[in-house]
Amino acid sequence: MRFEISKVLDAIEGRVCTDPSLARAVLDLAEVIRYQDLDGGRPANLLRLGMVIDALARDLEEDSVPVYAIVHRALLSDPDLTSNERMVVRRWADDGLVEVLDHPGDRMLEVADLLGLPVLSRARFDGLRGRFPWTVEQPGRVLAPVPGAGGPVFIAHVGGGNVPVAGTRSATGEKLLARQWRCPEPGCALFGGGGGGAFADLARVERAPAGQPPPALRGGVPTCPRHGARLGDAGPRPRTEVLAVRIGGLIRRRFVLTEEQPVLVGRAPEEQGGIVLGQWLNDEARRWISRGHVRFELRVGEVIVTDVSTNGSGVRPGGSMAEADRIALKPQQSRVLSAGDMVELYPGVQVGRADELPSGAPFTPTSVMAEAPTMAMRLPRP
Numbered sequence: 593m594r595f596e597i598s599k600v601l602d603a604i605e606g607r608v609c610t611d612p613s614l615a616r617a618v619l620d621l622a623e624v625i626r627y628q629d630l631d632g633g634r635p636a637n638l639l640r641l642g643m644v645i646d647a648l649a650r651d652l653e654e655d656s657v658p659v660y661a662i663v664h665r666a667l668l669s670d671p672d673l674t675s676n677e678r679m680v681v682r683r684w685a686d687d688g689l690v691e692v693l694d695h696p697g698d699r700m701l702e703v704a705d706l707l708g709l710p711v712l713s714r715a716r717f718d719g720l721r722g723r724f725p726w727t728v729e730q731p732g733r734v735l736a737p738v739p740g741a742g743g744p745v746f747i748a749h750v751g752g753g754n755v756p757v758a759g760t761r762s763a764t765g766e767k768l769l770a771r772q773w774r775c776p777e778p779g780c781a782l783f784g785g786g787g788g789g790a791f792a793d794l795a796r797v798e799r800a801p802a803g804q805p806p807p808a809l810r811g812g813v814p815t816c817p818r819h820g821a822r823l824g825d826a827g828p829r830p831r832t833e834v835l836a837v838r839i840g841g842l843i844r845r846r847f848v849l850t851e852e853q854p855v856l857v858g859r860a861p862e863e864q865g866g867i868v869l870g871q872w873l874n875d876e877a878r879r880w881i882s883r884g885h886v887r888f889e890l891r892v893g894e895v896i897v898t899d900v901s902t903n904g905s906g907v908r909p910g911g912s913m914a915e916a917d918r919i920a921l922k923p924q925q926s927r928v929l930s931a932g933d934m935v936e937l938y939p940g941v942q943v944g945r946a947d948e949l950p951s952g953a954p955f956t957p958t959s960v961m962a963e964a965p966t967m968a969m970r971l972p973r974p
């Protein structure tokens with residue numbers, strides 16, 4: 593039992609992040625875990641976060657959808673959570689996967705504003721409409737997770753829709769995200785590391801500057817939301833490209849490519865940071881696709897793909913599915929990806945730029961709960 597819960601919490605851990613390129617919605621963790629009516633269980637339950645993330649994936653018709661969670665510091669010692677749950681949240685906090693704040697205040701809306709993300713919350717933001725007019729002007733930007741037949745469903749605060757809608761990054765957000773920032777507080781999980789020199793805390797996961805969260809603005813000054821300290825400008829933020837993996841017509845996951853770190857994609861790459869496709873593949877595809885099959889690199893803004901497989905792969909120029917257009921990529925061959933190009937590891941298994949690779953098949957979600965099905969079945973249904 594304990595082991596199964598740990599597996600579910602591990603699965604949820606893969607769906608929380610503060611990376612502006614990957615997060616798809618903002619929520620307040622302390623609020624979500626107390627949605628007791630979602631399952632009728634104990635007052636606070638971390639598994640409710642998994643239920644809300646599942647609902648988000650279903651509505652966005654995409655697997656592996658991460659959320660940006662704001663966490664009130666009191667939650668780290670909340671007696672309504674199990675000691676295991678508190679330990680998990682502390683680990684997320686230490687690794688900078690969530691943003692832990694003494695006074696969350698309007699930070700949830702600030703993050704949503706800077707990043708152009710929808711907000712999942714039942715809270716009313718009446719006093720903040722002036723500062724964040726999109727909360728009332730853009731239907732689908734703020735949605736309440738409520739009990740539904742097969743788990744939570746969303747209801748938009750405005751317009752009555754059900755599907756979360758992304759906006760665009762605000763002009764301030766674009767400006768802040770063009771730079772990298774450094775917090776003077778040693779070991780800061782949000783704005784430390786990444787070449788932090790004296791500030792880097794080796795006990796922690798080094799944070800790639802490309803994935804830094806958006807700073808808070810206090811009186812127009814970029815500030816660490818956790819420590820309240822003025823952030824130092826550490827130069828331009830490294831260039832990134834967001835790629836997506838589409839299998840069977842559906843986006844299964846996205847990943848960020850930086851100039852510092854090539855990314856290997858395959859059945860089960862051994863390198864750290866490799867993208868594992870094995871769990872989505874049928875037997876035939878698993879036999880064809882090598883453990884590490886293609887390597888992606890970002891060089892002066894160009895995405896370069898290199899086949900490192902046994903069987904080779906192909907490039908579909910401009911995303912064309914016509915067989916005559918397919919360009920074979922033999923083992924060890926490289927190619928620069930032009931706009932719209934997509935790499936095909938095996939029929940139906942493709943990688944391309946996330947904004948050029950739409951989902952195109954009916955959705956059959958791999959639930960984050962799926963990794964421990966017996967546990968998921970024990971969750972009381974509303």
Ligand SMILES: [Zn+2]
Binds near residue numbers: 776781783817818821
């Ligand atoms: Zn800090």
